[in-house]
Amino acid sequence: MKKFVALVGTNTVKSTNRKLLQYMKKRYADDAEIEVVELKGLPIFKKTKEVFIPQQARDIAEKIDAADGVIIGTPEYDHSIPALLSSALAWLSYGIHPLMDKPVMIVGTSYGTLGASRAQAQLRQILDSPELKATVLPSSEFLLGHSLQAFDENGDLKSATESQKLDGLFDDFLEFIDLTEQLDNSKKLHEQQAASFTWDNGTTGDDE
């Protein structure tokens, strides 16, 4: 059975993204082992001479290393992903590269209609950056709008249309993982880049 790490993109207790990930964990329990992982507690990313990485980030990186894929649930703050998630991704590409060539599925919820569409688009761009280079499931937006009303008291999605769509995407994701196994040409290149990685040599897109 495949193993997944599901990152909750926000720290709020009332997160409907957490609800969605917990729903997926329950719904796909027969096909996959999904561990819902919190980012709450991670400090804002900051570079130091010692290249210090917080233990919480190292723990998450280990979990991702051991998983077949990662699911990220993101809300949208100011038309983009939360700083907390952005910070987590920076930690997870600071001298360590757990997400490199790791299959990633993005889901998002929002209280309004749009379902975090802009945040998801930015997240794809971010995951594609040279220091992350995750392998994101293409053509797979799952945007759950009006998320406060979307779940019943058991934590299940009320809308059959939405749950069917999610089922289809998750099945695709399972197959996508097998497919990406075969993409090992660029993988070697990415590993080489990662080996020569520094935050100062100008290859990372960073400034300082």
Add this chain to the structure above:
Amino acid sequence: MVKLVGIAGSIGEQSYNRMLLEFIRDHFKKTVDVEILDINDVPVFNEDEDHNDNPVVHELARKIAGANGVILATPEHNHTVPAAMKNVIEWLSNNVHPLDGKAVWIVGASYHTQGSSRAQLHLKQILESPGVNAYVMPGNEFLLSNAKEAFAADGSLKDARTVGFLEIVMKKFLTFMKVIEMLDAPDPKSAHEEDMDSKHPVNTTVPDVDMTDPEWVEKAAEKMHAASGGDYVKLDRGLLTVDQLNYFLNSMAGELTFADDNNQFIYYNKTADAAHMLAPRTPDQVGDPLSAVHPDRVIEHVKQVLYALRTGESDVVSMPAQTGPNQHVMHYYRAMRDENRRYRGVNELVIDIMPILKYYLAATGQKLVKDPDAVPMSPITGLDAVTGASAHSDPTKTDATSGASGSKSVEKPAEKPATDATSGASESGNEATVAPAAAEPIDTDALTGASEEPATGYSATEDDAPAKQPAPTPEPESTDTDATTGASES
């Protein structure tokens, strides 16, 4: 001087973006005051927490709110804005919104050739989201690439062309800020369109506090983290604490009222209790829309005054309120404008000019006599369109321009007809005669409507019967209680 705040988007020991901001600060220090804000200690945003719990966020919000514009210097992390910068913006778009309507200039420095192009694009997108609602200056991307080689040892930019470009963009940003500051200016097309309910917030309007709340002042002050007590306020020209400002304003010789360009009554100098004021105001009224402090029947008149000032048709409108042998209370409504000439509200001065007149007569050994040649005039000046008091062919008719310059020359002998809005006050004193009431009455006190009765009689001669007194306005028992008149009469 134009005040800007700059935020470097990354935290950590060394940042070329901070260096870039420091260079901008130092290079333009003669024309622009740039303060660089520190975001190192901003906690991780959590929508469950109130920003009020955090003094660092407080202070950032306060400084941004007080600035004319913001410069954001962003590096690029993982093809996006650093989490540290995004984190700050999240705090500033949740319970407080200091970036709302603010002009923002994005710059970026980076190691490599891309500058921080993707991060700048993301930042624009973020800043334009409804919760932030900033105005990002379009075009003029300033991407400093190869930052490691760009700075000299003293922190200056080595390349003269880069500095030249920066100067051009700064100049554009200064203009952009002016334009942005005009954007929220209410723009009624006629006096009738003046919004007396104050429903067109301007950039100084305190959001989310009920204007009619009797404790509006306290609540709005808390919301805006207002300076108080011993806090210093830098003024043009001087430096006072809030306490000193209060001593100063509360000891003014007249009653002052401030209604902003959203027609919200936001201040009066509390010289006395309402019962002892010429135009009574009460503390609970402050914050009210002007519609809430005026009876319906005077609203249209008030709108005409406001519109004349807002549009620049007049810089001063004056009208008498309580008049009689011992009292001649005048209301002066002056337009307040910012450095871009944008109307920012009305300054109302209520003052009894009779003690001044009596002093003048006593000091110069003169007395008032009727002028047989007096031409009837409206007691109201500065509202030509309304009262028709001065014919349009009248060459001395006040227009906005001459009115503005005239205010500097109130002491010159008044030979002009008393229709000159700005010098009317001094003319009465100089001529020692006042024309009889002529034009139609206008309800007085455009700002608060405290005086509800029209000022019908208009006479300053000792023999005339007292004019009809406005009912709700208690007149001081006698001018003898007035320390100033007392002195001149003895």
